[in-house]
Structures are given as structure tokens and as C-alpha cells.
Amino acid sequence: MTANLRFDPIRLPPECEMLRREVRAFIAAEVAAGTFDPNQPRYGDLHDRAFSRRVGARGWIGMTWPKKYGGHERSFLERYVVTEEFRVANAPVRLHFVADRQSGPILLKFAPEHVRMDILPRICRGELCFVIGMSEPGSGSDLFAAKTRATKTNGGWLINGSKIWTSNAHIADYMIGLFRTSPPTNENRRHGLTQFLVDMKTRGIKVNPIYQMTGEHDFNEVIFEDAFMPEDHVLGEIDGAWKQATSELAYERSGPERFLETLYVLIALVRALGPKPDLRSAEGLGRLVAQLHTLRRMSVSVSGMLQAGEEPVVEGSIVKDLGTVWERRLPARVRELAAFLEPETTNRASLEEQLAFATMIAPKLTIQGGTTEVLRGIIARGLGLR
Numbered sequence: 001m002t003a004n005l006r007f008d009p010i011r012l013p014p015e016c017e018m019l020r021r022e023v024r025a026f027i028a029a030e031v032a033a034g035t036f037d038p039n040q041p042r043y044g045d046l047h048d049r050a051f052s053r054r055v056g057a058r059g060w061i062g063m064t065w066p067k068k069y070g071g072h073e074r075s076f077l078e079r080y081v082v083t084e085e086f087r088v089a090n091a092p093v094r095l096h097f098v099a100d101r102q103s104g105p106i107l108l109k110f111a112p113e114h115v116r117m118d119i120l121p122r123i124c125r126g127e128l129c130f131v132i133g134m135s136e137p138g139s140g141s142d143l144f145a146a147k148t149r150a151t152k153t154n155g156g157w158l159i160n161g162s163k164i165w166t167s168n169a170h171i172a173d174y175m176i177g178l179f180r181t182s183p184p185t186n187e188n189r190r191h192g193l194t195q196f197l198v199d200m201k202t203r204g205i206k207v208n209p210i211y212q213m214t215g216e217h218d219f220n221e222v223i224f225e226d227a228f229m230p231e232d233h234v235l236g237e238i239d240g241a242w243k244q245a246t247s248e249l250a251y252e253r254s255g256p257e258r259f260l261e262t263l264y265v266l267i268a269l270v271r272a273l274g275p276k277p278d279l280r281s282a283e284g285l286g287r288l289v290a291q292l293h294t295l296r297r298m299s300v301s302v303s304g305m306l307q308a309g310e311e312p313v314v315e316g317s318i319v320k321d322l323g324t325v326w327e328r329r330l331p332a333r334v335r336e337l338a339a340f341l342e343p344e345t346t347n348r349a350s351l352e353e354q355l356a357f358a359t360m361i362a363p364k365l366t367i368q369g370g371t372t373e374v375l376r377g378i379i380a381r382g383l384g385l386r
């Protein structure tokens, strides 16, 4: 086994607890004002432009970024608390979440200064929705097989091809897209891809909806036909995106959103079981809470590593694998524990409704952001097993 794998036992510092109280008070005020219902899981999948702006005004977007770009120079652990509270409350953060989590950090590292100065403050104000343009038909797990081409033209590049499963493309202002600028080489099959900042209003970009099993419209197909990208929208090294896209995944994979997406069914179960659950249910609940606690400690640990400037790709993959498998199985486990509840139990109807929704979305949890099998391949390599 490699000596590089580790989960430091990090505890959230006291300033995080103060921040948590502030976030909870903000959420309570939003709920009281009717912005969203924390007991309605669908809200977690919705966007709300006005809400995102209010979150931005509180300084909770771009928290870790330099003040020069509208950021707040706070820690990854403080950002963790905000993400966690919004997720648990099913708050409608969809508009700004991807920009805050991963697109902003990419721009900070790889965009030209004038682009950073233009876009990052707008992300921090909660004004911009970013999307991830990686997957293509025939290139999901194997990102380096991407075929959508960027061809050099006067003053920039022309994009032709398509992306698929692009979450939020129908509401997006920008995409960070991965496009082929050269063929792969014999020595390096990952060579030849470049990341671009894509303005979604560009002529030649068409967004077609793809509907989920729940009937909702979350993701899309995005078609590019001679869509022009200016030179200053190239992010980082031409042909060298393989070095950049993998560090992005550490941000994408380890946060609390990777094990809390179906948490509402556990909360609904606790409410339905009441203060005196039977022994079997209490044992089952205890087991689930212990697992959740362990996942959270691991996820906080990865956040601590990001704070220390490290790139915990393997540790992030472990959190995502364990976390998403846990949150995917949770609805079935909760259904088992709820099996002996009396039909007239208080809160039973709400539990059933939430279970129905969680059961429908559960299959996607271990696919989005990298499948279980692919993550286990990365983990095995990190452990020196393959």
C-alpha cells in the first residue's frame, strides 16, 4: 500500500460554529419568508436567482477566493459548513453551486487576469450559473476519448460536436468545456484536449432538454455548430487539459453533497419513529448515524487537505465512492426500518412521499461525477494495487 493515502483527523475550528449559527438563522428566515420548504427535497434540485444573490450578498459564494476577485479569503472548512447547512436544508443553490465549487477555482488557476476580474466577482455575487461540459456520447467515464473539436480560426477557435448530460445547461451563463484540439499521441492518449470558457449565449450553441425519471428537467444535450470561442477563453495549456481536469475532480468529489443528497429520508424516519423507537429501529438508526458520522469525518478531512493546498484525488474518490453508495442505499434501508410503523403514525405520509422521490433519484447518485467502478479503479491505482 502507498504511504501517501491518509485522512488527517481534522476538527472544525470554533469560528465554524459561529458561522453555522449565522447560516442556520439565514435559512430559518428564508424558510419563514416562504423561499423554500426544507422538508421538500425537490427544492435542493431547483434554482432561484434571487436566493443565489442573497447568498452572495452574505459572502457565502467564493468564500475561499482572494478578495481582489470578490472572494472572502475564508477557509475551506468554513465553506464546508455553508455547503453542509444548505444541503441538509434542501436549499435551492443549484444556480451558483457548480461555479462556487469548481468552475471558479479553475478560472482562478487558468484564466487570463482580465477574464478573472470580469467573471469571478459576478460568481461571488450569485449572478452566474456555470456548467460542466465534459461528458459526450461515447465519452463519459473515459473523458480522454472526447471528440468535440476546437479548430483554430482567426482570433480564436471554432467548436463542433456535442456534450451530453450537461446539468443546468438550460439555465447556464457559462460552461467550462473540454474539447479536442489535437489527436492523442502514441506516448500519451490523454494528450490533445483543452479546456475553454464557453459563453452559453454564443451563436452556434443549442441546448436540448433530457428529462429525468422524476419528470424533471435537470440535464441536457448541448450541440456546437461552428461556435466561436475567443483566444482569451482558452483555459491553461493547449492540449494539456489532462493535467487540469483531474485536479478539478478533487473539488467535485469530496464535499458533503456527496453523501447528504438523500439525508431527508433519514430525518423523516427519525420524526416518524418519534422519541421512543423500538429496539430494532433504534439499532438500525444508530448504525446509519455512525456511518454518516464516519463519512463526514472523512469528507471534512479532505476539505482540510484542500485548505492545505494539497490535491487529495484518491482520498476524494474514496469519500465519493463510500458516500454515494451510502446515500443511494439509504432510501431502501429507511424503508426497511419503517416497515413496522403503524399506518396512522404521525409523519408517515411525509416519509412515504420523500421515500418515493429518493428512490427515483437514487440510481443517479453513483453515476454523476464518476461511477463507482471508475472511482474504484482510481483508488486501486492510488493504493498501488494496479
Ligand SMILES: Cc1cc2nc3c(=O)[nH]c(=O)nc-3n(C[C@H](O)[C@H](O)[C@H](O)COP(=O)(O)OP(=O)(O)OC[C@H]3O[C@@H](n4cnc5c(N)ncnc54)[C@H](O)[C@@H]3O)c2cc1C
Pocket (backbone or CB within 6 Å): 131, 132, 133, 134, 135, 136, 138, 139, 140, 141, 142, 164, 165, 166, 167, 168, 219, 364, 367, 368, 369, 370, 371, 372, 373, 374, 377
Ligand atoms: C444526474 C447526472 C448529472 C450529470 N451531470 C453532468 C454534467 O453536468 N456534466 C458532464 O460532463 N457530465 C455529467 N454527467 C455524466 C456523468 O459524468 C457520466 O454519466 C459518467 O461519468 C459515466 O459516463 P457514461 O454515462 O458515459 O457511462 P460509461 O462511461 O459508458 O459507463 C457505463 C458503465 O461501464 C462502467 N465502466 C466504464 N469504464 C470503466 C472502467 N474503466 N472500469 C470499470 N468499469 C467501467 C461504468 O462504471 C458504467 O457502469 C451526469 C450524469 C448524471 C447521472
